[in-house]
Amino acid sequence: MSRTFADAKVHTPANLEEALDFLANHANEGWKPLAGGTDALVPIYRDGAEPTTPWLNLQKLRPELRFVRRTSNGFEIGALATISDLMANRDLCETYPIVRQCCQHFASPAIRHRATVAGNLANASPASDIAPVLLALEAEIESANHAGRRFVTLDAFWTGYKATVLAPDELIVSVRIPHRDLAANASMFRKVAPRASNSIALLNCAAIGTRDSAGTWTNVRIALGCMGPVPMRARKVESAVEDHRFDDTCREEAKALLQSTLRPITDYRATAEYRMLAATNLVSAFLDRTAGNWHS
Amino acid sequence: MRDNVTDPNAASRRDFLRGSSVAAATAVLTQTAQVGMDEAAAEALATQQISAQSGTISVTLQVNGKALKTEIEPRSTLLDVLRHRLDVTGPKRVCDRGSCGACTVILDGQAVYSCTTLAISSQGKTIRTLESFDTGEGGVPHAFHQNDGLMCGYCTPGFVTACQALLEKNPNPTLEEVKKGLDGNICRCGTYVGVIQAALDAAKAIKV
Numbered sequence: 001m002s003r004t005f006a007d008a009k010v011h012t013p014a015n016l017e018e019a020l021d022f023l024a025n026h027a028n029e030g031w032k033p034l035a036g037g038t039d040a041l042v043p044i045y046r047d048g049a050e051p052t053t054p055w056l057n058l059q060k061l062r063p064e065l066r067f068v069r070r071t072s073n074g075f076e077i078g079a080l081a082t083i084s085d086l087m088a089n090r091d092l093c094e095t096y097p098i099v100r101q102c103c104q105h106f107a108s109p110a111i112r113h114r115a116t117v118a119g120n121l122a123n124a125s126p127a128s129d130i131a132p133v134l135l136a137l138e139a140e141i142e143s144a145n146h147a148g149r150r151f152v153t154l155d156a157f158w159t160g161y162k163a164t165v166l167a168p169d170e171l172i173v174s175v176r177i178p179h180r181d182l183a184a185n186a187s188m189f190r191k192v193a194p195r196a197s198n199s200i201a202l203l204n205c206a207a208i209g210t211r212d213s214a215g216t217w218t219n220v221r222i223a224l225g226c227m228g229p230v231p232m233r234a235r236k237v238e239s240a241v242e243d244h245r246f247d248d249t250c251r252e253e254a255k256a257l258l259q260s261t262l263r264p265i266t267d268y269r270a271t272a273e274y275r276m277l278a279a280t281n282l283v284s285a286f287l288d289r290t291a292g293n294w295h296s
Numbered sequence: 297m298r299d300n301v302t303d304p305n306a307a308s309r310r311d312f313l314r315g316s317s318v319a320a321a322t323a324v325l326t327q328t329a330q331v332g333m334d335e336a337a338a339e340a341l342a343t344q345q346i347s348a349q350s351g352t353i354s355v356t357l358q359v360n361g362k363a364l365k366t367e368i369e370p371r372s373t374l375l376d377v378l379r380h381r382l383d384v385t386g387p388k389r390v391c392d393r394g395s396c397g398a399c400t401v402i403l404d405g406q407a408v409y410s411c412t413t414l415a416i417s418s419q420g421k422t423i424r425t426l427e428s429f430d431t432g433e434g435g436v437p438h439a440f441h442q443n444d445g446l447m448c449g450y451c452t453p454g455f456v457t458a459c460q461a462l463l464e465k466n467p468n469p470t471l472e473e474v475k476k477g478l479d480g481n482i483c484r485c486g487t488y489v490g491v492i493q494a495a496l497d498a499a500k501a502i503k504v
Binding site: 009010012036038039041042055057079084104107109110111113114132196197198272 | 370393397403405408414416458461477481
């Protein structure tokens with residue numbers, strides 16, 4: 001039962017600077033950052049598979065990178081803040097109720113205590129639960145290498161299935177949510193999954209916007225997961241409903257545009273047809289909202 | 297749990313298994329000697345054994361109030377180190393992929409799955425397993441016993457640990473909060489009704 005990985009490499013730098021220097025000097029050796037490890041460690045140990053990836057264990061960077069705070073420009077989520085840390089930040093959860101809704105549906109308490117927000121994004125799974133929420137809030141990624149820092153918007157962060165713009169010598173430093181939706185009065189997070197906890201989503205959807213008393217939508221942003229190789233915004237639908245009442249004509253137009261945007265696949269979790277139908281229903285349900293049912 | 301064995305002569309199941317594996321190993325060695333291993337092969341085997349240990353490092357973990365030191369490979373999970381190195385066998389290995397909760401331990405006050413946590417990342421933190429819980433009438437294990445919160449019992453250490461972590465944070469949970477708090481643990485026998493009642497009863501007992 002005891003497995004031995006004598007050649008398996010794990011390096012634990014003492015701080016961010018040391019981590020970035022190490023990556024600069026070993027850029028072509030395949031070192032992968034390890035944060036919470038809740039997904040990264042699964043295929044390594046599963047079924048006795050031999051580990052091949054050398055891990056850069058970021059545990060000691062926690063004092064520097066584990067924080068959730070409000071700044072003048074928005075909220076800053078440190079790269080090692082966990083999903084539990086997000087839930088525990090009342091300011092963030094009250095400002096954006098979809099953050100709390102999403103976290104409550106995120107795996108299970110034991111996973112939320114370890115899994116990091118940045119790790120979930122860097123993992124680049126199309127089924128990430130936090131990704132659609134951060135996409136809808138137009139979050140940005142702040143990353144660093146030994147030479148300096150850069151910002152990339154989240155919708156430009158993923159380049160394909162399980163792929164990101166991060167270079168081998170680069171680490172995420174923080175995730176930033178701009179103060180863009182403070183006036184939003186409606187939001188929604190939905191996850192379709194076979195079980196309430198520890199399930200991977202068949203699809204998920206996050207949406208935020210403002211609807212006035214006449215029923216006209218503004219600043220609508222809708223993001224979906226599991227509907228293509230990466231989590232994506234439904235931009236065509238957003239522009240179609242912007243400054244419009246969501247009536248029958250608008251609904252049909254939005255539906256057609258949504259279905260032309262999404263590229264779901266059939267896999268062992270669900271068929272493409274099911275995903276398309278469920279996604280269409282979720283987006284319509286959000287846009288149909290009226291007073292008294294704004295955030296849920 | 298073994299501290300509860302009252303008869304000092306009673307051998308635990310684990311001690312029995314350990315004893316029989318030593319016997320089996322001895323048998324194999326004797327057999328090798330009989331067949332006659334040539335010197336070069338024996339040396340090669342010895343070298344191999346040394347290199348297999350060369351990747352180990354020394355760690356000290358704070359488990360149930362004791363500082364335990366051992367040699368591990370850097371990539372070892374906390375679960376492996378607890379069970380195989382430190383003989384703390386409360387946390388169980390079941391799915392080994394962070395889905396079932398049988399390996400739950402309390403790390404710095406938070407329930408985590410020890411199968412997807414590296415042991416080296418657990419240094420300097422407080423690790424608690426169900427071996428350290430109060431087994432008296434006010435404790436969580438007693439509430440499980442009173443409410444038939446188990447059938448085969450394999451998931452029970454995880455449930456008890458998750459329940460303890462939940463009640464330490466929220467001593468007065470609602471039914472819904474108990475369900476949410478324990479939803480990272482799975483019981484294949486399906487004895488959830490007993491488990492949930494045990495959690496609610498334990499909460500009451502703690503308040504008294």
